[in-house]
Amino acid sequence: KQWYQRRVRVAGCSSEHPPRVFLSYCWSNSKSSYEAGQLRSYVGHDYSDPRKIKADIEERIGEKVWLDIEQLNSVEDSGMFGQIADGLKDSSIVLMCVSKEYTNSQNCQMEANFALRSLHKTALVLEVGTGLPGDRNDWMRSSVGMVLPVGEEPYIFTAENPDKYTENIERICGRLRETVLSEPIEAKTPASSEDEPNEDKNSLRASVPMVGDAVVAHYAAWQFFPAKVASFDKGSMKYTVDWDDPDPSCRVQPYHLVAVNITATDDLIGIGSSILFKQGVYRFGDSTGDVWNLGEITDIVEEDGVKYYSGKHSKTAADGLAVATWPSYRPTFERARSHDLRLFPNAIEMLQAYRNL
Numbered sequence: 001k002q003w004y005q006r007r008v009r010v011a012g013c014s015s016e017h018p019p020r021v022f023l024s025y026c027w028s029n030s031k032s033s034y035e036a037g038q039l040r041s042y043v044g045h046d047y048s049d050p051r052k053i054k055a056d057i058e059e060r061i062g063e064k065v066w067l068d069i070e071q072l073n074s075v076e077d078s079g080m081f082g083q084i085a086d087g088l089k090d091s092s093i094v095l096m097c098v099s100k101e102y103t104n105s106q107n108c109q110m111e112a113n114f115a116l117r118s119l120h121k122t123a124l125v126l127e128v129g130t131g132l133p134g135d136r137n138d139w140m141r142s143s144v145g146m147v148l149p150v151g152e153e154p155y156i157f158t159a160e161n162p163d164k165y166t167e168n169i170e171r172i173c174g175r176l177r178e179t180v181l182s183e184p185i186e187a188k189t190p191a192s193s194e195d196e197p198n199e200d201k202n203s204l205r206a207s208v209p210m211v212g213d214a215v216v217a218h219y220a221a222w223q224f225f226p227a228k229v230a231s232f233d234k235g236s237m238k239y240t241v242d243w244d245d246p247d248p249s250c251r252v253q254p255y256h257l258v259a260v261n262i263t264a265t266d267d268l269i270g271i272g273s274s275i276l277f278k279q280g281v282y283r284f285g286d287s288t289g290d291v292w293n294l295g296e297i298t299d300i301v302e303e304d305g306v307k308y309y310s311g312k313h314s315k316t317a318a319d320g321l322a323v324a325t326w327p328s329y330r331p332t333f334e335r336a337r338s339h340d341l342r343l344f345p346n347a348i349e350m351l352q353a354y355r356n357l
Helices: 031-035 050-061 077-090 100-104 106-118 133-140 162-178 347-355
Strands: 021-024 093-098 122-127 214-220 223-233 238-243 252-254 258-260 274-284 287-303 306-313 332-336 341-343
Touching (some): 050 093, 050 162, 077 347, 093 106, 100 106, 122 162, 214 252, 223 287, 274 332
Antiparallel strands (some): 214 258, 274 287, 306 332
């Protein structure tokens, strides 16, 4: 993927310090990505392209803005997520180009949640994509939308209007000049392994499986069972687990298919969240227990202060889903409570947790 290998120097922009402004966006909203042959299709137009927005902001403020295709030099997950984490930690503010496509992207969700929940970064929200009411409702009810700054309307880039576009760019640049750009550039070294994100009740650290933790892990055919973490390989980002039953097979699993076996936190679950839910019962020798399944949240209702979650299987029989042939199988689940769900780790947070080990 050649576009990850090039680094671009912007005329008049200093590159002697890490970028203070970080652009977070979904490639699916970038016409430039499409024209570069990096996508088969995109959602948006000339005046909602995050890469164009970034270039025009850079031209006005005279500083580099962090952009993935210019900063990343690895396409491997372990290297890429580590570099994103460093870019976020070095930055002072995040320009978050939010859309339905953004919150549907697992990578964008991880990036946004790490920035806002773990690092507590200041963010300016830019709405891109279609701007349709249904799409806005979806991203606002996602796990990202739930933690975006409140009391402030997003900068709307969904209208194909050059005058409105220029007005928004000027407003954003004015905001940057009044805040982060008004401070002197500190002579600091880039983020290192010593820089740890804040850990509090909103942090994602509790969702990271550590060695010895009880987890629910993928086994085979999209079946998930209780286990304990035996080890983690940072290079491959894979866990080795010991099953609660005596089965010795399928012990090595990728990070995104291993979840800490604790009650999910309501404020981390939104529309589109990838979760595990119970459906079916297994038996192995003398052992028996619940089968956990990979799912997606499609609706959330709150009654008397209690949230109820509904959703659907993320996999089907065509994907090799074993439970699809079981009598207990249903394609959806309804009114689950948070204690009935499990959440997967944030890859960026996970690498920070294991970085110094």
